[in-house]
Amino acid sequence: MHNLIIGTGVSGATLANLIANVLNEKVLIIDKKEHIAGNCYDYRDDNGIMIHKYGSHIFHTSSEKVWKFVRQFADFNQYMHKVVAIIDGIHTTIPFNFNTLYDVFPQSMARRLEEKLLAKFDYNKKVPILEFQKQDDIDLKFLANYVYEKVFLHYTTKQWGVSPNDVDGAVTARVPVYLSKDDRYFQDKYQGIPLEGYTKLVENMLEHPNIEVRLNTDYKDLKGSFDRVFYTGAIDEYFDYKFGHLPYRSVNFKFEEYDREFYQKNSVVNYPCNYDFTRIHEFKYYLNDKSEKTVIAKEYSEFFELGKNERYYPIPNDENTVLYKKYLEEAKHLKNVYFLGRLGDYKYYDMDKAILRAIELFEEIV
Numbered sequence: 001m002h003n004l005i006i007g008t009g010v011s012g013a014t015l016a017n018l019i020a021n022v023l024n025e026k027v028l029i030i031d032k033k034e035h036i037a038g039n040c041y042d043y044r045d046d047n048g049i050m051i052h053k054y055g056s057h058i059f060h061t062s063s064e065k066v067w068k069f070v071r072q073f074a075d076f077n078q079y080m081h082k083v084v085a086i087i088d089g090i091h092t093t094i095p096f097n098f099n100t101l102y103d104v105f106p107q108s109m110a111r112r113l114e115e116k117l118l119a120k121f122d123y124n125k126k127v128p129i130l131e132f133q134k135q136d137d138i139d140l141k142f143l144a145n146y147v148y149e150k151v152f153l154h155y156t157t158k159q160w161g162v163s164p165n166d167v168d169g170a171v172t173a174r175v176p177v178y179l180s181k182d183d184r185y186f187q188d189k190y191q192g193i194p195l196e197g198y199t200k201l202v203e204n205m206l207e208h209p210n211i212e213v214r215l216n217t218d219y220k221d222l223k224g225s226f227d228r229v230f231y232t233g234a235i236d237e238y239f240d241y242k243f244g245h246l247p248y249r250s251v252n253f254k255f256e257e258y259d260r261e262f263y264q265k266n267s268v269v270n271y272p273c274n275y276d277f278t279r280i281h282e283f284k285y286y287l288n289d290k291s292e293k294t295v296i297a298k299e300y301s302e303f304f305e306l307g308k309n310e311r312y313y314p315i316p317n318d319e320n321t322v323l324y325k326k327y328l329e330e331a332k333h334l335k336n337v338y339f340l341g342r343l344g345d346y347k348y349y350d351m352d353k354a355i356l357r358a359i360e361l362f363e364e365i366v
């Protein structure tokens with residue numbers, strides 16, 4: 001059997017490895033970009049700092065299966081991600097939790113709010129912001145409005161380019177109030193950054209005599225016939241947009257280098273209320289890179305426009321789901337062509353979920 005995989009991101013690379021390794025079949029894997037690893041691509045710059053070209057990527061999973069799989073290709077450090085936000089000039093952690101409460105309010109007020117919260121919700125619970133807003137108690141209502149305004153409203157508007165009311169619940173659920181003192185952004189059992197970076201991790205996945213990698217190669221220009229085709233590119237593009245374009249949010253990263261050891265106190269600092277950028281990434285934190293210089297990226301959200309920028313986040317809403325389903329139906333008529341990955345499934349996946357989806361598709365086929 002000869003397999004073709006379009007896309008060398010973690011979805012395509014996972015499949016390629018399994019097909020080559022487990023089935024002992026030939027795989028040609030192509031990418032239109034000049035590098036492997038898709039959105040997870042990273043590289044060391046002249047200062048020895050590992051730069052995440054498409055924004056900070058932190059590996060986190062609670063899936064034993066995924067963890068066991070990726071550990072074959074990389075050792076990880078024990079980096080646990082925290083996000084600092086600047087709210088009214090105060091550096092604090094988000095998601096908004098009990099520590100945030102004490103950072104932004106006077107002690108006595110924070111204590112009163114904490115007691116009321118604990119009387120109402122279980123400790124360690126994550127309450128999505130829009131649900132949290134449904135409060136009767138006057139103090140909790142005040143808190144809900146505060147968090148909505150200071151953490152959620154402007155950030156969400158900047159990030160999605162529309163009012164929060166027009167953003168899908170799946171997205172707003174990602175902005176919770178966390179009734180805990182756990183400052184970590186993720187609570188997964190396994191978290192970390194691959195010691196030699198994500199590109200090396202993907203390179204190791206693709207290192208197999210059965211796998212041929214071809215870069216700078218668009219699927220549209222490829223000749224040849226294959227027994228199976230796995231497509232991790234955009235599903236609407238595959239069908240020449242016959243039903244219309246699936247919308248995405250894109251991101252513009254403005255990279256800046258500074259002649260000082262650190263720019264900010266944390267790898268990621270969010271700016272929910274100020275400036276046009278949503279957050280600033282400082283990359284040297286992830287692998288504890290030592291350099292007298294530092295590199296940051298300011299992240300500006302914008303709409304995806306074909307030929308101008310990259311697809312980043314699928315925009316989940318009813319209209320787009322209907323459009324995606326038309327393509328999905330069309331895909332069902334194809335024989336031995338499979339769609340997967342964040343672009344193929346038109347779905348936001350964290351890396352572990354993208355890998356799991358590829359493993360499960362492989363298991364289905366086998």
Ligand SMILES: Cc1cc2nc3c(=O)[nH]c(=O)nc-3n(C[C@H](O)[C@H](O)[C@H](O)COP(=O)(O)OP(=O)(O)OC[C@H]3O[C@@H](n4cnc5c(N)ncnc54)[C@H](O)[C@@H]3O)c2cc1C
Pocket residue numbers: 006007008009010011012030031032033036037038039040054055056057058059060217218219220232233234251312313340341342343349350351352354
């Ligand atoms: C800003 C940002 C931050 C993120 N941070 C995290 C994080 O901290 N932790 C986490 O777990 N996840 C994170 N993610 C999610 C992560 O990037 C995805 O899970 C992952 O990239 C999915 O991999 P993929 O292989 O499905 O897609 P991709 O990485 O996009 O790979 C698809 C590949 O297909 C290629 N391709 C497309 N069309 C064609 C074609 N016609 N011909 C040839 N090649 C083609 C593309 O060039 C690309 O290389 C983040 C995502 C974004 C946008």
